[in-house]
Amino acid sequence: MEITEKDVDGVAILSFSGSLDALTSPEATDYLEACISNGKNQIVADLAAVDFISSAGLRVVLTAMKQTRLAGGDFRLAALPDGVHKVIAMAGFTSILKIYDDAESASSSFRK
Amino acid sequence: MVNSYKMTRAAELEALPIFRDFLDSVCKEHGIGSEFRYDLKLAMDEACTNIITHGYAGMNPGSIMMEVQFQPSHIRLSITDFGLAFEPVETAAPDVNALLEDRVASGFGLYFIYQTMDEVEYRTTVDCNMLTLVKRRHAPDAA
Numbered sequence: 158m159e160i161t162e163k164d165v166d167g168v169a170i171l172s173f174s175g176s177l178d179a180l181t182s183p184e185a186t187d188y189l190e191a192c193i194s195n196g197k198n199q200i201v202a203d204l205a206a207v208d209f210i211s212s213a214g215l216r217v218v219l220t221a222m223k224q225t226r227l228a229g230g231d232f233r234l235a236a237l238p239d240g241v242h243k244v245i246a247m248a249g250f251t252s253i254l255k256i257y258d259d260a261e262s263a264s265s266s267f268r269k
Numbered sequence: 270m271v272n273s274y275k276m277t278r279a280a281e282l283e284a285l286p287i288f289r290d291f292l293d294s295v296c297k298e299h300g301i302g303s304e305f306r307y308d309l310k311l312a313m314d315e316a317c318t319n320i321i322t323h324g325y326a327g328m329n330p331g332s333i334m335m336e337v338q339f340q341p342s343h344i345r346l347s348i349t350d351f352g353l354a355f356e357p358v359e360t361a362a363p364d365v366n367a368l369l370e371d372r373v374a375s376g377f378g379l380y381f382i383y384q385t386m387d388e389v390e391y392r393t394t395v396d397c398n399m400l401t402l403v404k405r406r407h408a409p410d411a412a
Contacts, residue, residue, distance in 0.1 A: 212377035
């Protein structure tokens with residue numbers, strides 16, 4: 158798994174690639190916790206290049222949502238591949254988080 | 270045509286992507302579509318994660334043996350381990366109306382196995398534990 162980051166008008170856009178499973182999720186959690194503790198609480202996760210997510214990856218998403226919202230921000234998802242979307246939907250997460258077609262829409266949603 | 274494939278790896282988290290790639294590759298050879306392949310990989314990954322983190326907890330990791338069998342009507346995944354028995358009992362559906370602060374991220378692994386597979390069977394003997402997952406290639410009423 159790889160994470161690349163860019164900041165657009167105060168929104169951190171994190172592009173994930175590879176798999177979010179029990180092997181890689183601790184690294185993703187560490188990365189997100191470091192972001193949030195550095196004051197970045199408006200975060201977009203661009204998942205276009207994520208080929209697999211399991212329940213371990215969902216824990217990363219849930220933790221990031223809770224932590225950013227506690228800090229007054231939010232954690233939003235963009236560009237979900239079909240398989241990733243299915244897992245997010247099966248878990249019922251579509252009702253508690255905001256999902257966008259692409260990272261740009263997700264990023265600009267913070268300015269509305 | 271060969272319709273059975275096997276892979277054995279040490280029960281470590283590093284084996285997860287290796288098992289998934291193997292499963293994906295043999296399914297592609299048999300013309301299995303992407304959504305179906307994702308379901309199989311998800312169920313297998315969740316089962317193996319449980320074995321690695323719970324079945325072999327506190328001991329040196331033993332092995333996980335995976336066998337994939339292609340039948341005209343279904344695909345059968347058999348996952349054998351030699352650790353502690355950890356039966357994947359079906360769990361309740363998550364409460365999709367729960368507020369964010371009430372959500373917990375545990376229990377989804379077993380839930381996903383039961384959501385994506387048509388049959389889940391767990392047997393344990395003095396030697397090993399074997400989980401058998403079956404996914405039908407067609408809906409029963411369409412067969």
